[in-house]
Amino acid sequence: MTQRLQDIAASSIASWIPVAILAALPFIVGGSWTFTLGLCFANSIGVLAVSFLVRYGGEVSIGHTFFTALGAYAVGVLDTRFGVSLWASVPLALLLGVSLGIAFAWPSRNLHGIYLAVTTLALALAVPEMINNLDWITGGYEGLYVSTPLVPGVEMGLQRYYLGLAMLVAVAAAVARFRLSRQGMTLLLAKTHPAAADAFGTRRVWARIAVMGISGGIGALCGATLAFSGSTVSPGGFTFWQAIFLLVGSVVSFYGLSLVRVLIGGAFVTLVPQLLSASGAWIPVFYGLSLLGMILLGHYLPRIQKTLARRKGGA
Amino acid sequence: MDQVTNALRGDGIALSFGGIKVLKGLDVEFRAGEITGLIGPNGAGKTSLFNCLTGAYRPQHGSITYAGTSLDGLPPAARAGKGIVRSFQHVALCPDLSVRENVMIGVARNYSAGWASAFLPLSAGRKERQDMAAAADRVLADLGLADSADLLPSELPPGTQRLVEIARAIVGKPSVLLLDEPAAGLNNSETRDLMKVLRKLASTDLVLVVVEHDMDLVMSICDRIYVLNFGEFVAVGTPEEVRGNEDVVRIYLGSDDDE
Ligand SMILES: Nc1ncnc2c1ncn2[C@@H]1O[C@H](COP(=O)(O)OP(=O)(O)OP(=O)(O)O)[C@@H](O)[C@H]1O
Ligand SMILES: [Mg+2]
Numbered sequence: 322m323t324q325r326l327q328d329i330a331a332s333s334i335a336s337w338i339p340v341a342i343l344a345a346l347p348f349i350v351g352g353s354w355t356f357t358l359g360l361c362f363a364n365s366i367g368v369l370a371v372s373f374l375v376r377y378g379g380e381v382s383i384g385h386t387f388f389t390a391l392g393a394y395a396v397g398v399l400d401t402r403f404g405v406s407l408w409a410s411v412p413l414a415l416l417l418g419v420s421l422g423i424a425f426a427w428p429s430r431n432l433h434g435i436y437l438a439v440t441t442l443a444l445a446l447a448v449p450e451m452i453n454n455l456d457w458i459t460g461g462y463e464g465l466y467v468s469t470p471l472v473p474g475v476e477m478g479l480q481r482y483y484l485g486l487a488m489l490v491a492v493a494a495a496v497a498r499f500r501l502s503r504q505g506m507t508l509l510l511a512k513t514h515p516a517a518a519d520a521f522g523t524r525r526v527w528a529r530i531a532v533m534g535i536s537g538g539i540g541a542l543c544g545a546t547l548a549f550s551g552s553t554v555s556p557g558g559f560t561f562w563q564a565i566f567l568l569v570g571s572v573v574s575f576y577g578l579s580l581v582r583v584l585i586g587g588a589f590v591t592l593v594p595q596l597l598s599a600s601g602a603w604i605p606v607f608y609g610l611s612l613l614g615m616i617l618l619g620h621y622l623p624r625i626q627k628t629l630a631r632r633k634g635g636a
Numbered sequence: 637m638d639q640v641t642n643a644l645r646g647d648g649i650a651l652s653f654g655g656i657k658v659l660k661g662l663d664v665e666f667r668a669g670e671i672t673g674l675i676g677p678n679g680a681g682k683t684s685l686f687n688c689l690t691g692a693y694r695p696q697h698g699s700i701t702y703a704g705t706s707l708d709g710l711p712p713a714a715r716a717g718k719g720i721v722r723s724f725q726h727v728a729l730c731p732d733l734s735v736r737e738n739v740m741i742g743v744a745r746n747y748s749a750g751w752a753s754a755f756l757p758l759s760a761g762r763k764e765r766q767d768m769a770a771a772a773d774r775v776l777a778d779l780g781l782a783d784s785a786d787l788l789p790s791e792l793p794p795g796t797q798r799l800v801e802i803a804r805a806i807v808g809k810p811s812v813l814l815l816d817e818p819a820a821g822l823n824n825s826e827t828r829d830l831m832k833v834l835r836k837l838a839s840t841d842l843v844l845v846v847v848e849h850d851m852d853l854v855m856s857i858c859d860r861i862y863v864l865n866f867g868e869f870v871a872v873g874t875p876e877e878v879r880g881n882e883d884v885v886r887i888y889l890g891s892d893d894d895e
Contacts, residue, residue, distance in 0.1 A: 495755040495756065496755075498754070498755055498756070498757065498761075499754050499755055501765060502749075502753070502754035502755075502761055502765070503740075503744050503747055503749065503754070503761075503764060503765070503768065504751070504754045505754060506730075506733055506737050506740060506741055506744070507741060507744055509730050509732045509733055510730040510733070510738075510741055512730075513728075513730050513731060513732070514724075514728040514729075514730065516692060516712075516724075516728065517724060517728035517729075517730075518741075519691075519692065519711070519712040519713050519716070520690055520692070520712050520713075520716055520721065520722055520724075521716055521721070521741050521742060521744065521745060521804070521808075522713050522716040522717055522744065522745035523713060523744070524711065524713040527713075
């Protein structure tokens with residue numbers, strides 16, 4: 322229809338290529354990589370939840386483990402206590418994430434920037450305590466082991482991988498579509514010019530609540546995927562540091578919402594700590610350096626490309 | 637003043653910021669079917685009056701009615717729902733949206749496809765987007781901006797951005813349209829196009845108020861003119877009456893700069 326819509330269509334085709342590659346990977350790489358990639362997909366959804374908040378709400382969260390924990394325990398508890406499979410627990414996780422996102426947004430509706438970020442921090446700090454105090458249902462430190470297959474008869478390792486991939490693709494596609502929707506456009510206006518959004522019928526409080534609800538919902542879907550693809554749900558996965566890592570993943574992918582961008586963020590969250598785990602006490606230092614490297618690369622890459630293109634054009 | 641039913645009225649609007657009186661008890665009646673000019677020097681309170689009428693500011697005193705019903709206490713979004721729409725003196729377009737999409741925001745309040753169609757490929761959402769885009773394209777064409785529909789606002793010169801701002805305001809078929817300096821930054825031919833569009837808009841059921849420093853525009857398209865100075869009206873009347881008013885000549889028209 323229009324140039325920009327064509328661009329979006331083209332970019333969606335461009336993201337089918339990586340999807341096709343990822344779909345073929347389990348037949349090429351070993352089981353431990355399949356497992357790690359499954360976690361990577363789940364974390365990518367979490368990065369997407371944080372980036373969504375930045376892109377559509379202009380706000381930063383350092384507490385999204387609250388929502389990921391919610392989704393993960395919804396799946397874990399229903400699976401281990403009631404034998405309910407993902408078909409029912411994922412919609413419930415989504416519902417919980419959206420509801421609590423809204424419940425958090427209402428009292429914090431007038432907070433912005435650093436004040437809101439610190440408020441989300443409170444959420445993140447509360448999570449491990451809450452999990453431990455509710456140990457009769459959450460299993461406390463031990464955690465829960467998610468083992469009910471989604472599709473009976475298919476090897477569990479493959480299920481864990483493909484569910485992660487499918488969830489990521491579905492969430493990224495839904496978010497891409499949202500950009501074109503009436504609601505998506507009004508949220509973007511409310512972010513940059515709240516007074517203008519008000520003047521055209523979008524209350525800024527509504528905008529904040531909608532963004533938080535959606536971001537919380539995506540966060541819970543991340544948790545649900547983590548629970549299934551990662552097979553265990555325990556407080557260790559929802560620490561304050563994990564919340565920071567999600568934000569870091571969002572930053573290194575430049576708050577991108579496309580599949581490829583969030584995969585970069587998710588890979589950073591999942592793989593970098595693993596790759597560096599051999600380096601012992603130096604892990605934090607290497608983590609910091611690689612973070613810095615990513616950000617500098619992203620910052621200068623466009624300029625480097627421009628310079629190179631100019632050289633080529635001049636020659 | 638005789639009572640006109642589809643009019644936007646303000647009675648005794650008084651607004652102050654920290655003791656500074658910005659509007660000193662203004663009575664206005666902006667009538668449907670007329671183009672009303674609101675002029676006055678910088679800082680006179682023109683934008684503040686618009687902000688009171690749209691609900692962005694809460695005046696300390698006075699009441700505002702449209703077509704006989706009170707608007708007092710209604711938030712801006714609810715007033716927008718009644719078709720009371722404005723453009724902004726400082727262009728307030730969303731940089732992430734294309735020109736067409738920015739204009740589509742102006743009709744968004746008339747549509748209601750649900751959340752499911754915002755995320756999923758459902759026909760309701762697709763149809764809504766097509767209808768909104770068609771409405772936006774019609775208005776953009778009227779303003780001579782058809783070629784810019786797919787650009788981002790930042791890719792346009794400031795004058796054209798202002799026209800996009802106006803397109804967003806008029807696309808939703810408002811019942812009250814408040815334009816804050818619509819011709820600022822426009823070249824002569826753009827201003828002529830704008831005047832044509834405004835005259836066409838001035839139908840019987842639209843309340844159209846224009847704040848403008850371009851005197852040629854104001855004098856040629858307005859039926860009535862309010863002259864504001866330091867939060868008070870110094871003159872109200874037809875262009876001829878206002879032009880002949882000594883106070884107006886002294887404080888406003890007589891000054892050499894066109895600011
Ligand atoms: N939010 C605010 N807080 C404090 N003072 C304000 C506020 N808004 C407006 N004012 C003051 O009210 C007065 C009138 O401002 P306003 O913007 O309404 O003038 P204007 O007639 O639109 O001028 P211009 O032609 O420059 O746009 C100014 O002195 C301005 O400083
Ligand atoms: Mg002004």
